[in-house]
């Protein structure tokens with residue numbers, strides 16, 4: 001494989017959720033980078049590192065991905081996401097550590113690894129002048145899909161991404177989202193055990209990103225493939241079973257979305273009142289954990305939404321405004337790295353409880 005690589009752009013946030021697909025998701029409760037020893041491991045990374053001269057792109061990271069898991073690498077530009085994928089896909093040689101994919105060592109057994117993986121690059125790599133079908137047929141030859149299985153696989157992967165109707169159309173007539181979904185279909189054509197998706201939703205509109213996630217979850221649910229994907233987007237990382245937050249070549253946190261959010265803190269209920277000092281003291285008397293800000297009172301409360309009525313009653317003064325904020329992955333990233341995901345160099349953050357009150361999820 002010699003496709004070109006790299007660079008990134010930003011896109012909008014998805015609006016749709018697909019809870020209908022989520023019940024099939026595994027419930028993962030691990031809190032460390034290693035899985036329980038009885039869990040079947042699809043990707044096993046031990047202290048892998050990559051140096052480009054002086055640049056330490058990946059600084060000796062370790063993690064494991066369970067078979068059938070959707071595992072997300074979440075991090076800003078230059079964090080080391082693509083470099084990690086390149087090493088796991090045998091396109092870049094680690095300068096330290098080791099990794100196994102589907103049981104095969106990426107350095108000792110690269111050919112076996114390549115046979116077991118599918119890869120969707122960060123940059124589009126379809127041939128625009130070929131039809132969807134021709135792109136898939138070409139890939140089937142490259143990956144030596146047995147001839148008598150090609151037709152069945154093409155039908156199957158086009159169905160997985162809902163592109164059966166566009167089979168005979170030139171890729172040059174496809175929208176960006178359709179082309180991206182066709183790339184995912186192509187990555188699945190040779191029935192890989194592990195599918196790597198480098199920024200699969202980048203630059204796509206919210207509706208298309210939602211469709212893409214449906215595809216990803218369907219691949220896992222119907223084909224049982226393990227999926228390793230990278231993203232900049234906090235909101236969509238929440239659909240993954242587990243998330244590793246990577247920053248400056250290091251994993252700064254790794255857990256389920258729920259656990260990561262819980263580590264960051266409880267919900268907050270922000271009250272703007274006619275007398276914040278009195279409200280605060282009333283709330284404290286009633287046993288609430290409270291902080292008085294410049295213009296408001298912040299109450300820390302699990303399940304903040306369900307406690308709003310009792311908080312308002314306990315405040316005992318006229319209320320002008322109420323906002324509930326539930327920690328999301330933006331807060332998680334800020335909590336673990338001290339900066340917003342899209343900011344440049346690290347800068348001192350506000351405590352998370354004093355940001356983003358208007359941004360409720």
Ligand SMILES: Nc1ncnc2c1ncn2[C@@H]1O[C@H](COP(=O)(O)OP(=O)(O)OP(=O)(O)O)[C@@H](O)[C@H]1O
Pocket residue numbers: 006007008052055056057075076077078079080081082083084122
């Ligand atoms: N071939 C290379 N030669 C030199 N430095 C490189 C090379 N590839 C990556 N790097 C450097 O390694 C670091 C990590 O890059 P990488 O592409 O892995 O980041 P990323 O997390 O994928 O970022 P993005 O979100 O922008 O895709 C960056 O500092 C980058 O400049």
Ligand SMILES: [Mg+2]
Pocket residue numbers: 006007008081082083122198
């Ligand atoms: Mg990248």
